[in-house]
Amino acid sequence: MNPELTTPALDQLAQEGVHFKNAFVTTSLCSPSRASILTGKYAHSHGIVDNLARDFAPDTRFFAQDLQAAGYKTAFIGKWHMGRHKDDPQPGFGHWISFSGQGHYLPDPNTPLNINGKHVPQKGYITDELTDYAVDWLESVKKDDNFFLFLSHKAVHDNFTPAERHKDLYEDVDIKLPVSANSSKGKDSKKPMWVQNQRNSWHGLEFPYHSDLDVRDYKRKYHRAMAAVDESTARIRSVLKEKGFDRDTIIIFMGDNGFMFGEHGLIDKRNAYEESMRVPLIVYSPLSETKPDTVDDMVANIDLAPTILDLAGVNVNREFHGRSFSQQLNGKSAANWRNELLYEYYWEWVFPHTPTTFAIRTPTHKFIQYHGIWDTDELYDLENDPREQHNLIADPKSNAIVRQLRKRIFELIAETDGEHAVPYTMKQGPGLHYRFKEGSEAAHFPEASKRTGTEKDIHRYKD
Template structure:
């Protein structure tokens, strides 16, 4: 049951909110971030009128858990959506339910993907347009439909454009005296990437260079956990990507092409708000549900605690609340989205939420020393992708500590200030052992305080994607620091 006792008595006109979620969008997949070739003029314009959050993260880098964290304001160990398979959301409260109590009209358009077997309307939304599972960029046949308020309606065209059409059409039906919350959840830019026809030849002449950490060299894998080297030759590695001969460079090129339809969508929404005199009282947020690796450390996809996986874009245009063209360096997360939007609407953060409103720190009304010192990250092993282990990480302003659970391997410590690409594992550095101990203790204490010292998991239904390419890279060897010739000392 959604309590209403926490609702503020504030009577001032509440802001409208548009939340645009992009699937698998990297933190650097925007032109204004200095991308070498990707052009995103609409998102760039949004950033110039709003705030760019340079240290935004997800607490679990996986579609369903991350989306659940956004909608509930909770860590995965609390909302219990542990993977992309089965989900029980019967007792879950989504923050748009509170917005409805505050008088907001709410609409959801796009990819839900918590579980994948149903596209039925969910609590918290007056208007509903969604699809089963990952959806399709283009309709695969006449029987493929969208769920529009419980009714099956054929998908007509390119999904990024069509979802934007539905969202704008809904805005046209609203009474402008009532505040609205629009959740536009794009299928893009999830694989397999199919660009819109108008973008299919973009960037064809660009020479895409692999990340410096991609080559299979001793230098790149020095100090790395064995699982990283082993995953190179797997479903989520560059030597056997999705158990195919996929060209990662071309794969990334199509990813960028798909981003341009997303950019068009952002532009259309912002233009609608301007044309209807809604822009001065509407907050527009753009965020990724998780990052994505395209060869870093020899890996593809997400799930792990490396920056390219857990760091996401977050751009917010909030007239009167956030300074135009500003940068926010505070560590914020997907669990903070619900509390922040409720704060903007005049409501305190509900007790069950783990996140907190970042409006005070982003607007300069909070002393940085009073904001969080670190962010907890968690990922639980999935049977269908067995090559990524359970892990917990602590991401602070300077150091990141990653520890693994249920696997015989090496933990990691990175100095992000001096090593932003996480190339040099400092876990055995003599001068940093107190840092390791403190961060390990902090993870354990935080998990214990949250009642999260028990690892949840989904039912195993097979062997999963456990194949390796015979001609691919070889398995990792145990590191020298664990090898002994005679006994524990020698």
Template sequence: MKTKHFSQILVFLLTLMLFASKTNAQSKKEKPRNVIFILTDDHRYDYMGFTGKVPWLETPNMDRLASEGAYLPNAFVTTSLCSPSRASILTGQFSHSHTIVDNQAPNPGNLTYFPQYLQKAGYQTSFFGKWHMGSHTDEPRPGFDHWESFFGQGVYYNPQLNINGERIQYKDSTYITDLLTEHALDWLKNRDDDKPFFMYLSHKAVHAEFQPARRHKGKYEGKKIELPPTYDQTKTGAWRDLKWPEWVADQRVSWHGVDYMYHNNIDMQELVQAYCETLLGVDESVGAVLEYLESEGLDDSTMIIYMGDNGFSWGEHGLIDKRHFYEESVKVPLLVRCPDLFAGGIMPQAMVQNIDVAPTILAEAGVKQPKDMPGVSFVPILTGKKPDGDRNEVFYEYYWENDFPMTPTMFGMRTDKYKYIRYQGIWDRNELYDLENDPNEMYNLIGDPSKQDTIKNMLESLYSWLENTGGMQIPLKSTNRPRFGDYKHKGEY
């Protein structure tokens, strides 16, 4: 009888322990997660030390994010341009939906930024750095309890910051990357410990004109990158046999072409050196954030997301800059670290996009995803629940700009196998590339008889995407579009 009574007590205690364990696990899972989002400008997806793309480039802190977290090599933007991409990150929408289609288009006035949802959920939020979306002003925007920004592109040295509505001018060779990092860390140190936090650190670097911190200037002097296989085709005339569009060949001697970069006789290798030196300050910023989280015991539970707003070409197809739908332009670096969620050192091949950032962060905050966000959280990709992701294709759109008329309006679709690019308003060839067999996008297969069914299917998918998401009308913007001599603040282009 005593044995039976003891067994009943033992079963009761085990049941109680299991219930408590389950409750604690649920509580831990449901607890809103602290998130730090670090955004850089024009950082190409493979220009980090651990990728080996540039053997002499050193980025130890980005390397650490990759080794202790995840590197997603197939991360894409929906429009490879600063303002549209930043708007897609903040709204979780395509460019034709939020209508900030270029760097001059104004905010339509009806947009909600995902940090606003975080505020309603009890988060303390902050923004540091480049906004450059919807206008060139520096005024505080909705969704942020603490705000620090500057006009347009800003400057690398001696910046002026608008801090919660008050403009402060910095002198004595103050470097913008260091200043933003210092202020971001100060905010973290003085935050309310009882509330979850979201911090958006948005660096000016590594946007042209590249200016590294003085301590990094000259570090890579004389270093060179290997020129890409498609570098010379527009110079030798081989582009005709490769069936490239004529606008690509014509752009070689333009603002975004390798023979007349930024309308100057500049050596591209020297530009790459300055670009990489400028990136070193950003890497140190990442290290400073990691060091702070470690000191506070927050490094395992805090999700850090590092991302670029668009990619950058360094000679591919005879081009520099972004805007086009070639891989180096549309791909961005995406590093995610959160030891509480997943083990480090993984490299998921699934395709993700910038419209997935907002759903990911909202999901970690326990906030229901709004219906106007078509993206998905990429956490299931990182944890192995959905290692292949939720999409089989990504779509792309870019709208002709008055200030940079060399690149036409284009729409595109990419799968793991093929990329299709369709141009609007220009008498020229469209493009199809077999990415598996031609990763450099050298051989345009648009006229290949054996690929016509593929082209037809991709075109139908492209139009279906536009029709289903309200993108069949190009969102023209009625706005005063400043020319190069009209900017009040240096570097706004």
């Protein structure tokens, strides 16, 4: 799957299953993305727009509730991290193991595990321990049970901490910064000023997490932490085979957000760049009739709920913003499959460096529009510039597509229960504002962003 690291179990899963090459999240942030997986809806609809203490919108229903109502034995094991409920058992899951917030890689006396409403201490490395609990639950499943397991690992969330047995992996591997690392640096950069300025802030390459962290070594730790997740995958598949469940059990492996290690001069996630919103997605289905190796269609986290219900044969009487991609698993074309995907991110006071963002991605272009700041938007030709290094927003040749995509963002929000009201995040402090004192010079307005009075206004919908 990734030539930079060794993941034999995931590689095997991809070889035997279907690799969705263009899988995305609609918000690259833990809580909103996980909520979209569970509901099949955008963040502006389900109400979990940040990682703070928010409740789901009224009448929200998780797809696991539908499975449970249809007679499925269900379990949630791992990181929940949504809404006001810290670690309480949630609707739709008959068996529950979780922890408060992000949890910890290693035992912390202040963050026990919640096992079906009872708090117990974490005993060891969290990836291994969650896998142990998952294996135990699978062992309890009877031969004739229909079952659904949601194994939600903490890994590989930062601060990346590998298991002791993996602490020396990739020690001799030369990890390089990405080719786009300097695309937001210098007077000639056509990136927005907020991106240029963020290089020297919490989520920037030059002052990452307000520290002297070497991003290349940080990525090495990420790779090391991933090793236990790969081993977890192997263990789960092994117990399925031992139980005889491997012949009719569908396995879905997916991330809840992407991550940047210097791309565009940034780290972490939240923004609408490919490295932030793109995620791995592998689906293994022994029931597929004619399995393709890969699927190029754009799929998203909002598609998981309708897909899982479809594969389980559970019909529900409600609308999803996503669609089932079960047809693609059999190598078939789904009628009128999407050719555009909406992305949204809402400003957080705790991490004030990234503005509210709306974006639309098509197979050929991506348009990114920022809300609440005075700055330039972004347009990228994904066919000729897949790493999004050349912002075409000021190119007169782009006027028509900018108008078209800007209008479609507004329409897509309206079509998915949106009210064109940006959620308000109550500010409880100054946020993480610091900049590294040796690099505190503000970004410059590039010449291309300065008007001469002769430009056509590309920001109008009509000529």
